[in-house]
Amino acid sequence: MTIEPLLQIRQAVRSRNPLIHCITNPISINDCANAVLAVGAQPIMAEHPQEVAAITRGAAALLVNLGNITDTRLESMLVSGGEAHEQGIPCVIDLVGAGCSLLRLQFARKFVWNCQPAVIKGNLSELKAFAGTPSQAAGVDAGDRLTPENTAKTLDQLARLSRRTGAVVLATGAVDIVTDGRQAVLLRNGVPLLSRITGTGCMVGVLTAVCLSGGDTFTAAVLAAATLGIAGELAAGTAHGTGSFRVSLLDALSTLDDETFAGRLRMETVPL
Numbered sequence: 001m002t003i004e005p006l007l008q009i010r011q012a013v014r015s016r017n018p019l020i021h022c023i024t025n026p027i028s029i030n031d032c033a034n035a036v037l038a039v040g041a042q043p044i045m046a047e048h049p050q051e052v053a054a055i056t057r058g059a060a061a062l063l064v065n066l067g068n069i070t071d072t073r074l075e076s077m078l079v080s081g082g083e084a085h086e087q088g089i090p091c092v093i094d095l096v097g098a099g100c101s102l103l104r105l106q107f108a109r110k111f112v113w114n115c116q117p118a119v120i121k122g123n124l125s126e127l128k129a130f131a132g133t134p135s136q137a138a139g140v141d142a143g144d145r146l147t148p149e150n151t152a153k154t155l156d157q158l159a160r161l162s163r164r165t166g167a168v169v170l171a172t173g174a175v176d177i178v179t180d181g182r183q184a185v186l187l188r189n190g191v192p193l194l195s196r197i198t199g200t201g202c203m204v205g206v207l208t209a210v211c212l213s214g215g216d217t218f219t220a221a222v223l224a225a226a227t228l229g230i231a232g233e234l235a236a237g238t239a240h241g242t243g244s245f246r247v248s249l250l251d252a253l254s255t256l257d258d259e260t261f262a263g264r265l266r267m268e269t270v271p272l
Contacts, residue, residue: 001185001269005219006226007258012214014040018060020209023047023077025067025096028199031246032065035203038253039227041210049075056080060213062089063206064111066104067096074107081115090212091115094205095122099129112165118217120161121170121205124154131161146175155184159272168217170208172201176225179272180218187222188266189229191236193245200249204228222267230264231256 019042024032029045036043046055049072056062062084064077084091093112098105099122108130112120122130124146146154155177162169163181171177176187194200204224211220211227231252239245 001183001219001222001267003262003265005215006223006265007262009211009215009220009223010258010261013210016060016214017042018210018213019044019058020061020063020206020213021046021052021056021059021080022063022065022206022209023052023073023080024063024065024094024202024206025069027068028065028202031199031250032202032206034250035253036206036210038250039207039210041213043206047073047076049079052076052080053083056083056089057087059089061209062091063094063209064091065094065096065202065205066098066108067094067202069097069101069104069107077107077111078114081111081117085115090119090209090217091117092119092121092205092208092212093117094202095120095126095130096202097126098122099125105129112167117167118212119170119208119221120165120167121172121208121221123201124171124173127158127161127169127171131157133157146173146177155179155270155272159184168221170204170221170225172204172225176229178218178221178225181272183218183272184270185222186268186270187225187229188268189226189233189264191232193236193239193242194228194232196242197246197249200228200232226265226267227253227256227261230261233264234260
């Protein structure tokens with residue numbers, strides 16, 4: 001993969017100012033909405049079952065996030081996901097907590113089967129649980145890690161999941177992985193501080209939905225993960241702790257230019 005398609009989506013988002021429907025959790029909803037605004041899109045966070053179909057119908061992309069789940073949001077996600085599928089609106093499902101909650105895992109499988117999202121996003125533990133392989137989730141956090149010894153096996157597992165579901169798979173972690181079943185991209189941007197504040201994984205999910213509005217699915221997933229990783233690096237350079245890092249992260253997202261993005265991107269394409 002070259003950088004040009006990534007920059008094209010960045011430009012498309014800025015010029016179109018797309019509306020992004022996000023059904024997410026109350027823990028990260030404010031940061032998610034601000035992340036969408038920071039990169040040039042418009043968020044709408046509607047979640048009532050009686051309004052979400054119409055909201056989704058008017059959006060450029062949909063994000064559903066399983067964090068802090070409730071019956072109401074479960075219902076709304078299926079309504080919105082079905083509407084997105086029917087209307088050809090790209091959708092992302094973020095498997096928050098699917099590695100530690102049978103309720104969320106079963107719902108995620110139902111959602112993917114019925115709504116056929118363009119992207120399935122999660123950490124390695126969530127994605128392994130979804131795929132039916134042993135995982136080591138620690139609550140909503142990943143216990144599984146990518147290592148030189150398990151990289152080939154992990155890429156194969158994620159690629160098989162992508163081929164089985166027809167979705168691009170985005171695995172977040174110290175090294176982010178994106179695969180469409182034929183190729184994989186490894187992204188080595190980011191800093192440890194990203195795991196020290198809540199909601200940064202959720203922000204990758206909404207950024208993926210934003211990027212889906214401007215280009216092809218695989219490139220959009222790569223761009224979303226790279227954007228947050230690079231913004232994290234920039235924010236860490238000015239932050240004094242986790243509180244200032246959270247603010248600096250939004251500043252970095254809103255001021256990140258193409259030259260800085262290109263200069264900091266650490267991307268490796270792996271054929272499968």
